[in-house]
Amino acid sequence: MDMRHDRELDLDPSPGDHPPRRSGLRRSHPRVWLAAVLLAAGSLALLGGLRAPAVTQAQESACVAQLTRTANPKTVTLGDSVTVTTVFKADCARVANPLHVVFALDVSGSMAGKPLTDTVGVLRAWTQDLLADQTTVTRVGLVAFNDAVVKRCGLTKSLALMDACLQNLPAKGGSDLAKGITDALTVLDDGRKGLGATVTPNEVMIVLSDGANNLGCDPVKSAARRAKGQGVLMVTVCVAAGCDAQCMREAASSARYHFDIAQSDAIADMLRKIRAFGNGLRRLTLSEQLTPNLEFVAGSEVPAAVWDPAASRLTWEWAGIPEGPLTVTYLLRPLEVGTTPSGHGSTASFTDLQGQTGTVSAAIETITVLPGGSDPRPAIRSALILERDSLALGQQSAVTATLDMTLPEPPGHTHLVLVADRSGSMSGEPITRLLEGARLMLDRLETIAADDFAAAIVRFNNVSDLLCDLTGDFGKLRGCVDRIAPAEGGTNIALGLQEGHRAMKKDGSWIGGKDLVVFTDGANNAGCDPVLVAARDVKADGVVLHAVCLGGGCDAMCMQMAASSPRHFFNVPLNADLPQVLDSIAQDLLARRGVEAVNLDLTVPAHLRLVPGSFSVAPDTVDDSGAHWRLPRLPYGGLQLTFAVEAVAGGSGALGLSSNLPMLQMSTLNGQTSSKPVDVPVTPTPEPPTATAVIPTATEPAPYASPTATPAGPSPIYLPLMLREAGSNQAVDLVLVIDSSLSMGERLGADGSKFEAAQAAIDTLLQGLDLTRHRVALVATDAAARQLLPLGRDADAIRRSLAQLQLGSGTALDKGLNLATDLLLGEERRAMTRGVILLLSDGRAHEAAPTDAVAAAYRARRLKLEVYTVGLGQEVDAPTLAAIADSPERYQAAPDRDAALRAFQRLAGWMDCPAEGVWGER
Secondary structure, three states, X not given: OOOOOOOOOOOOOOOOOOOOOEEOOEEOOHHHHXXXXXXXXXXXXXXXXXXXXXXXXXOOOOOEEEEEEEEEOOXXXXXXXXXXXXXXXXXXXOOOOOEEEXXXXXXXXXXXXXXXXXXXXXXXXXXHHHXXXXXXXXXXXXXXXXXXXXXXXXXXXXXXXXXXXXXXXXXXXXXXXHHHHHHHHHHHHHHHOOOOOOOOOEEEEEEEXXXXXXXXXXXXXXXXXXXXXXXXXXXEEEOOOOOOHHHHHHHOOOHHHEEEHHHHHHXXXXXXXXXXXXXEEEEEEEEEEOOOOEEEOOOOOEOOOEEEOOOOEEEEEEEEEEOOXXXXXXXXXXOOOEEEEOOOEEEEEEEEOOOOEEEEEXXXXXXXXXXXXXXXXXXXXXXXXXXXXXXXXXXXXXXXXXXXXXXXXXXXXXXXXXXXXOOHHHOOHHHHHHHHHHHHHHHHHHHHOOOOOEEEEEEEOOOEEEEEEEEOOHHHHHHHHHOOOOOOOOOOHHHHHHHHHHHHHOOOOOOOEEEXXXXXXXXXXXXXXXXXXXXXXXXXXXXXEEEEEEOOOOOHHHHHXXXXXXXXXXXXXXXXXXXXXHHHHHHHHOEOOOEOOEEEEEEOOOOEEEOXXXXXXXXXXXXXXXXXXXXXXXXXXXXXXXXXXXXXXXXXXOOEXXXXXXXXXXXXXXXXXXXXXXXXXXXXXXXXXXXXXOOOOOOOOOOOOOOXXXXXXXXXXXXXXXXXXXXXXXXXXXXXXXXXXXXXXXXOOOOOEHHHHHHXXXXXXXXXXXXXXXXXXXXXXXXXXXXXXXXXXXXXXXXXXXXXXXXXXXXXXXXXXXXXXHHHHHOOOOOOOEEEXXXXXXXOOOOOOHHHHHHHHHHHHHOOOEEEEEEEOOOOOHHHHHHHOOOHHHEEEEOOHHHHHHHHHHHHHHHHOOHHHOHHHO
């Protein structure tokens, strides 16, 4: 079961947490552990304000466990939803887990003098801090390296031994970071010996360097992956300006664990939190038994759970987790009026690190359900309006499609707070781009905002400052934006969010939309936890939180978790098209609240065709049978699309429009509408002239003189025409590039995960390809790209390779495309073989700018290779994937499993029979 919050989570704990635990030599799966840690970090601040739970403690385990369950709001209208929050916490202080920290210190020639002296001083301070508390078992070790390992000190509890190890370090030679990381991992391996099967150390490796690896970054990342794969928390520190920051950031467990040496206080604080985090449990099962008069809102649970509708039961399971607290939430929708318990039971069963078991139960709160309207749920209102419903052959008619909702919501106008980072790291281009972007957003909003729109401006570094209270005066707002600069000081994102929240709450009577947009380029000085706590408070007040990361130094994972949803998070490289991103946010501010996406399917009868180029909004896909749109929002005033149809044959039939709107915190809405029938009279086919023969009779002699014939007009001549179309016989070398990021493990509707849908779609493709003629290779790409299989004809080998594929963090589409291109160019190509790349991805390029992926695709096309793309799921970056493909029709949107199967069926046909190779290019 995939317990991840988000499609792009790194395999590392939140600040203040510790790495995955191991039992002996058997290691816990880091992804499962991570979800528990993220839940724990997000719920720390909740515990103080919750009621004392009713506890039933089992006798076997010495752990003291608590389970608290709340339902909010306590009074709802029939049709509204109730949020259930359950928090589990266990104190297992009897069991002690040691902390093992190893420093991997670069002592190459460039570190000579002040860089090495200052760094050693920092390491001494950290060591003293770590070893000062004798109540915990903490051991520290060191590996000093240049071209080789020059000093290696095993893990020790002695401050004197560690201090001696830090003396007389040389500074000479080159730099082999990979060797330093590998040897430091050996130090940690040695430290596990003799601990016993029930004692699991928390392990941290801190890599410090001032330069670049002699052999490039790939060996460094490979060594770091081995360490992270064993549950080691990787922290990287740049100690001078010449450091390869990008490589060090990729080697760290995530961007939040990459630091400059100037942030030594933040690193020390992180180490103290890891040391103090405590002990854990081996297993935990949480079960929520629901009542039949409360409907569970499918897909609302966080993290994902197993839902048994027959038993009305939700179940979560974790393995190898810390002691907590853990928080789960989900939504219920009342089905009848009255006072009712919010559930039937809530129980947690656990096994501690000693193998002893325990159970604990929570009290169940009651809720009151008041009568509402006849149908308080939203409903879709749509129409297809024809300019004319009777056409002759070749005639065209304009068509207008409209879509809106009857939605019991407050007015779509909004109050907006812009929260801008003006810390020192924003100096230069970042602050310039931020000011440019804020002005562009105001320009856009001024053209679409209603009279009651108001905005406020907040800036922050170490402190926060309200520059503009809520106002609808755009001139005043632009003046406040100009006051955001200069950039200076540290970064306290949490403080900025709190100040923005206060500004929003000043108008307590406001019932319209509430939005907060935070811009930042870095990581919070005090770690991610305070940011998530502040963000939770903002969102709990009904505010939609949009998070914008500027540049590669931003803690993208933290900000994505802070945002209201993945589509409210924007990762914007400084060289990206900032106006386009900000325009998208501005449109979202005044869109229909609660609508996550708009999916439209248009069907056209066979006697009509869609007129190319007539669409006011270009569809994502279009063919002879109709068109499909997937739009990110529904404007508050509704949606209107126009296009044209042309009569191509006689007949009668109507156009159809199916609408599908995924909603926040409720099930998907569906609608269907049809136009009037469009009549096209059938034109009768002219009959060929019939010649009448004059046959002389025996009783009437034939005349000797022929009469003068009356000349006839020209008659049509019917000639036979034979058209035969055959598929191309040209062989294809195909490279499948599969997005293997963690988000591919998320569920895709009711049919399993995105990755399972990808496997089924690829199987469909393989069944449709003639592998006696074609060859297929397999490439996977997450933070890095790797070849899984060379070009070959073994479909079963491809299926096996996909079944064994491990998902990882990151999405480097450009690396996957470049590797596929190199693979095709490196093979001995058969004469007249088509080289084809097929990319399947479910998200955005996170490791580089989208323009890099587009450039990689352009390189492939320039080398005479064909590029097709498929976007899987609801959160794809459709513009980028469409730009990567050779042409718009070579990008296929697949929002669900069935669409993915259809897309790969079409692609199999295109491989064998490309449209440009047949008559009419059909």
